[in-house]
Amino acid sequence: MNELILVVEDNPKILKNIQMMLEFNDYTVITSSNGINAIDTLSNSDRKPDLIISDIMMPKMDGYEFFKTISKNPKWFNIPFIFLSAKATPEDIQLGKLLGIDDYITKPFQEEELLSSIKGKLRRKKQLSKFNEKFMKMLDNKLVEGFDAKNIHQEDICLFYAFWDEELGPVIKDVFPKEYSIKISINEIGVQLFQTTVAIYGHEDYEHGEGVLLQIRNLDRFGYIYFGSIFDTSVRGNQRQFMLCTIAPQITYFDSLHIKKIFEKIEKKIKSLEVWDLIDSWQEISKILIQDH
Known part of the structure; x- marks a missing residue:
């Protein structure tokens, strides 16, 4: 066709x-x-x-x-x-x-x-x-309970950070909230998202970062994923991949543009080895999503 x-x-x-x-x-x-x-x-x-x-x-x-x-x-x-x-x-x-x-x-x-x-x-x-x-196939059609997409609360929003380890594969570095109310663990979702990214795009050098907005239908959620790489002489090719992801009941395209700006700031700090706070970033993203809806 x-x-x-x-x-x-x-x-x-x-x-x-x-x-x-x-x-x-x-x-x-x-x-x-x-x-x-x-x-x-x-x-x-x-x-x-x-x-x-x-x-x-x-x-x-x-x-x-x-x-x-x-x-x-x-x-x-x-x-x-x-x-x-x-x-x-x-x-x-x-x-x-x-x-x-x-x-x-x-x-x-x-x-x-x-x-x-x-x-x-x-x-x-x-x-x-x-x-x-x-x-979707990797999630094996697991479902979560329904939600009201028009009524988003702060506890409905999750943010996590992961990186690729050559021996272990994808590793979740940090997540907030620690106990996110979803039937599938954030660790499982994060690992599968990272594995899917690598399977589709390969181990590329994302110099400026790449963002993807997904409607995850069988989880009744949206996800905005931002993946990039940092210089690291301890890994093959001197580039270590990382991923930032926020998951919420609803993320519009315009929300994703604002979230991307936050992720780009985080990326700069990651690359320059500066300290950054996941909870502060989660609060910024929460304001965007709750205000928009």
Whole structure:
């Protein structure tokens, strides 16, 4: 089955040209003329798009609001999203990146540039899907009791830190709260998340860190995982992998952007061998998640 791409563009000529280009390259295409129509298309479609390409300046609902709406919806937040826009100033591009889009391509655009970006985002999406599928299998379909995602309490939020040991494999370094109310132990979840990461991505040198937001359906939880590496001459390749993870009943895409900033600060301290406090970081993350919901 060909990969499905939703193109949102209010200029009929540009929309038709993009559609023809994508179909010529063996993609299936659905189209909308603005954000409102695109949301209706998504809501009524039997199949979720593999990727979205959207203009910014459109009537009824512009690209920014459309992206925000997509990002807040648990069904759609993980669809790769590319802005294709005539808004080409450094400020425009920076705003798009601050929102957390996957790519920002300016008009007029080169066909090769757009196709290359699409291929890269779809490849990344397949990796994440494989990650989630493998992780679900490793958890062996164990379930936890239900929860009210709209009513998050501080005790519903967990933060842990792990690193890779060449002899022992993944090792949980620290976790808070120590007794997290979930039927599967955090140690088991952490080990399996780390093993899944390595199985999918390998022992790469994540110089700037990589973040992944997962909807862990069979645990009725969301997880935001941040993995990176630090220089360590005692291990093969002189790079030791580490992982930071927060688990909560609900984490929106925009929550994950704020959490990522906290994790990036922690990463700097880990790399510079500075002391950092897991509980302080947990409190920061708790404020983000409780305030948002």
